[in-house]
Amino acid sequence: MALKDWFSGKPEAKGDFPLSRSDAEWRRQLSAEQFAVLRGHGTERPFTSPLNKEHRSGMFRCAGCGLELFRSETKFDSGTGWPSFYAPIEANIGRSEDHSFLMRRTEVHCARCGGHLGHVFEDGPAPTGLRYCINGVSLSFEPGERTAESPGKPAGMSSDATR
Numbered sequence: 001m002a003l004k005d006w007f008s009g010k011p012e013a014k015g016d017f018p019l020s021r022s023d024a025e026w027r028r029q030l031s032a033e034q035f036a037v038l039r040g041h042g043t044e045r046p047f048t049s050p051l052n053k054e055h056r057s058g059m060f061r062c063a064g065c066g067l068e069l070f071r072s073e074t075k076f077d078s079g080t081g082w083p084s085f086y087a088p089i090e091a092n093i094g095r096s097e098d099h100s101f102l103m104r105r106t107e108v109h110c111a112r113c114g115g116h117l118g119h120v121f122e123d124g125p126a127p128t129g130l131r132y133c134i135n136g137v138s139l140s141f142e143p144g145e146r147t148a149e150s151p152g153k154p155a156g157m158s159s160d161a162t163r
């Protein structure tokens, strides 16, 4: 799937997320570093996140609102110095085009609170070929084998067709 396909028919949801808080509220809840990244689209310095070396199985959640974003089994060592994943929990992230720094990049954010997570690039490993390059401060890790809630999952086809 080409990156551009993700944008079709999906207007940017900037400022219009299910969970919205004022900057003052976010500042109270988040560390200065978390605020700079999640709410200010900042980027943490590479090789600074303890999550780079997090190899246990578990769930990576949004540090802003706790929504489940990435499963440990999709994490890989990209060597970039940022926690990297080849796939997100699709229903829980959003994407937007980012033209800052004279580059055309695809920004990824939490679908519930709009918190900035990082960017996605098309040079990742199989099976997706994608590399979600995520700021560790945007994530909180919860070790454990529990499977994800999937609030955005569409209802399956009904199998009890009457005959």
Ligand SMILES: [Zn+2]
Residues within 6 Å of the ligand: 062, 063, 064, 065, 066, 067, 110, 111, 112, 113, 114, 115
């Ligand atoms: Zn969030």
